[in-house]
Structure formats: structure tokens, C-alpha cells
Amino acid sequence: MNGWEGIRAEVLRRIRARDWPPGALIPGEEALAEEFGVARATVNRALTALAEAGVIERKKRAGTRVAELPVRRARLEIPVIRLDVLGRGLAYDFKLLSDRLTPAPVPVTARLGLAEAQSLRYLETLHLAGGRPFVLETRWLNPAVLPTPAPDFAKVSANEWLVTHVSLVSGDIAFTAEPASPREAEVMGVAPGTALLVAERTTHGTGGPVTWVRLAHAPGHRVQMVF
Amino acid sequence: MNGWEGIRAEVLRRIRARDWPPGALIPGEEALAEEFGVARATVNRALTALAEAGVIERKKRAGTRVAELPVRRARLEIPVIRLDVLGRGLAYDFKLLSDRLTPAPVPVTARLGLAEAQSLRYLETLHLAGGRPFVLETRWLNPAVLPTPAPDFAKVSANEWLVTHVSLVSGDIAFTAEPASPREAEVMGVAPGTALLVAERTTHGTGGPVTWVRLAHAPGHRVQMVF
DNA sequence: CTTGGCATTATGTCTAGACATATTAGCCAA
DNA sequence: TTGGCTAATATGTCTAGACATAATGCCAAG
Structure with a gap:
């Protein structure tokens, strides 16, 4: 194992072996560079990767220490529903059940940071996998982001159109179980x-x-993540 | 905006503005380095970050192209339950309801890749937030990873003991809704x-x-993620 | 005793140049 | 036409050195 990935592996090994226990200060980049016989930048690359993974915490002047409670991070890849269904080996289809411009309920406008009672595009789409209901999508869409003429969401699902046509900057997602x-x-x-x-x-x-x-x-749907 | 983050921002802006539409080949690192007046390594840092974020796809010899369907990735930080509860401003406590060594059901041994009918440590822990049930934890634990003497899971929850004492390498997590x-x-x-x-x-x-x-x-629990 | 400022120091970033590696296009031969 | 080799090329990684930045802890002034 060579290169920065090799150094990352070795540092990780020492942390796991508790040579460097949680909370401990590990040697500086310069020292590690000398030990491994590489340039400091290479050590930096390895430690930066470990810091991104949450294994270590780095602060200027204070040095690098092993994270006390290593926060486990799992990554969720949110696919377009069509690809999710096809990836399960099932035929995909969808039905647009509702499409109208109507005043949005307050919780929705509040979450989006819009004025109360603003009219939004309301879309109800049933996604089918192998002919059976897979997901019911209930969407409130800010018409200001749509071009004129607006796309026909009976032909392309809003789910897919948005991914390719609107610059999504940030957002959040929450999972709950509901009757x-x-x-x-x-x-x-x-x-x-x-x-x-x-x-x-x-x-x-x-x-x-x-x-x-x-x-x-x-029912029975699983959202799977790896870490 | 200076440095590699500035370059990342500018490249991202051009992608969002469709100067470089999905699927398009963007200029090589050398060309961008010259345009921005920086070293190639700096451009590389910026593009590497964008590739990790799934915005672009890079291949040697073939160049860098804008991802067709930008996969949205959300990151879930899995806290120790105690900290999750305290973070909500509630008092934390837990009760160990069951702790015994017993043959594990086949689905469990199968998932863990262990021999069938192997005896595992079975732990049932009820985590409380503000005195009310928060999470019921049902755990099968491979006794081979435990030290002797084994820790007292009535004093420290297994959830927390494992994070600090066992080197966790990989795993997966799945969410479902169940009655x-x-x-x-x-x-x-x-x-x-x-x-x-x-x-x-x-x-x-x-x-x-x-x-x-x-x-x-x-009921009502939300698992929140940001992207 | 407290506060402000300053020197110290570890990480963060950058440069210019080099070599490594993967991949592709094109060429040549069977 | 097809298969395989080769050269070209874009990204990946590394080096040695430099300067930037942010904490920290010490010291001096109030």
C-alpha cells in the first residue's frame, strides 16, 4: 500500500489498534512525513481525507486528535424514482393524479419561506413499479422556478424534470413512519x-x-444506506 | 472568492448556468489553470471536490464531464442515542430489559455471516427521553468481540459501549416503517x-x-438529513 | 486579577514541475 | 473486417518549498 491512501490506512490502523486512543493528539504532519518518508503534502492529503470521514479532528495550532466519539456518517444516494424502480428490475410507470394551482397550506409555505397563502402548483403523482403502487408523491412547487411554457408533468414526472432542469442548491430530507x-x-x-x-x-x-x-x-419499502 | 473553493464555486456556477450542460466535456485542468491564473494542482483540488460531490465525472484520458443525472447525496450523522436525546433537551435514561446468551434466529446469523444457530448475546434495551419511551433497541451481539470480563450493559448502554470500544469498519443501515x-x-x-x-x-x-x-x-420520530 | 496584544506553531493552501496510470484513438497486420 | 499494439493525452499523485491563517499560551500593562 503506497501513496496517500497507504498513509491513510496506516493511520487508521493505529487509531483502531488504540496506539492512538480517542482524544489523543497524534504526531504533526511534519513528523509523520518524515516517518513515512514522504512530503508533508502527502500526509496532509491522507489526514484531510480522515478528517472528512470524521475519524480525526484537526485544528490549526492545536494539532490533530483522534475523535472522541467517532460520529458515524452514512451516505444516502437519492435516485430519481424511475431509476430506483428500474434498478429493482421492475417496469416503471407513473400517473399524474392531480395538477392545479392552489393556495398552499401554511406549513408548506412556512417551510419554504414563502408568503402565507401563496398559490403554488400542486402535483399528485403515483409512481408504479411493475404495475403496482410504489410511491405516492405529493408535491408543492413554486411556479416561479418554472419556465414558460411550463413542462407537461403528465409526460415527464416532476421528480425527474426538476433534477435535470432546476439548479438545486440545498435542502433537507426527513424520514418518518406514518399511518x-x-x-x-x-x-x-x-x-x-x-x-x-x-x-x-x-x-x-x-x-x-x-x-x-x-x-x-x-408497505415494506426499505431505504438502504451504507457507511 | 479566492483559492480552490473559489474555483469550485465558479465551475459550479457555470454548470448551474448551463454554460456547461449535463453531459458536456469541460476544459481540461491545464486550460482552467491558465484561465484562472493558478497552478494545475489548485484546479485539481477544486475538481476533485466536485467529483466527490457527484457533480462531475472524471476519467483519465477521457476528460471531465458534467454528470447527466446529478445524484443527490444526503449525509446522515448517526449519533449515540444518549447524545441524540440530550441534544433534544430531554433527560436521558435507559433500562436493560433483557440480556442473555441464546441461539440467534437464522435471518440474524445470515446477515452477519455467521454459522446458523450460533449463540449470540441478546440485549433488549429501552431508551428513555424525559422519562418516556424513545427507542426500543433489540440487539444481537457477537460475543467474540467482547473482552473478558464482559462489560455490564446495565451500566453502560451497548449502543454507547460499542462505539467507543470496538473498531467498526463497515456496515449498513436501513429504514422501514412497521406496525x-x-x-x-x-x-x-x-x-x-x-x-x-x-x-x-x-x-x-x-x-x-x-x-x-x-x-x-x-411514534412521530423524524430522522433528519441535510444535503 | 484581568485584559490585550504578540509570538509561536500546526494546519491550510498554493506553486512549478515531475512522473504514474488509465484510457482512447488510430494504425497496422492477420 | 477484426484484433491487438502503440502513442497520445487527461487525470492522479507526488515533491520541496513557500506563505497564509487560526489558535494558543505567555507576557505585560492596566
């Missing part, structure tokens, strides 16, 4: 009250708030 | 069938499989 509402039960063909995995996303772009979306997944 | 089982309903004080957010984690360490754990969260 299926009567409407959800009817549309997805499950009993009311069935436990559904729900993802709520808020997205902001360069031109301001973009969309708030709620994805209610079919 | 509360009769046992869960009883322990957590909810009606059977209530929708619970469940996290299942499998963890492997340097010394082999470590633990399989199921965390059933109290």
Missing part, C-alpha cells in the same frame, strides 16, 4: 392506518425556494 | 399496529461480524 391516510390507502390500495415510510423533502435553489415534497412509500 | 408488534406496543406504551420508524443496522469490525441491531422509534 396511511384514507386518501393514501385508497390510491395505494392498502388498508387505512397501514404503516408507511414517508420521506419529506424541502429544496431550495439559486432562485429561491423550489419545492416541498412528501413521498409515501408502499 | 408495532404486541411486545413493542407493551414496552413502548402504544397501541399494537402503530406505525413505528424502524432502523436496522448491521455492523462489521476488523475482527469479523459485530452486531445486528433493530431500533424501533417512538
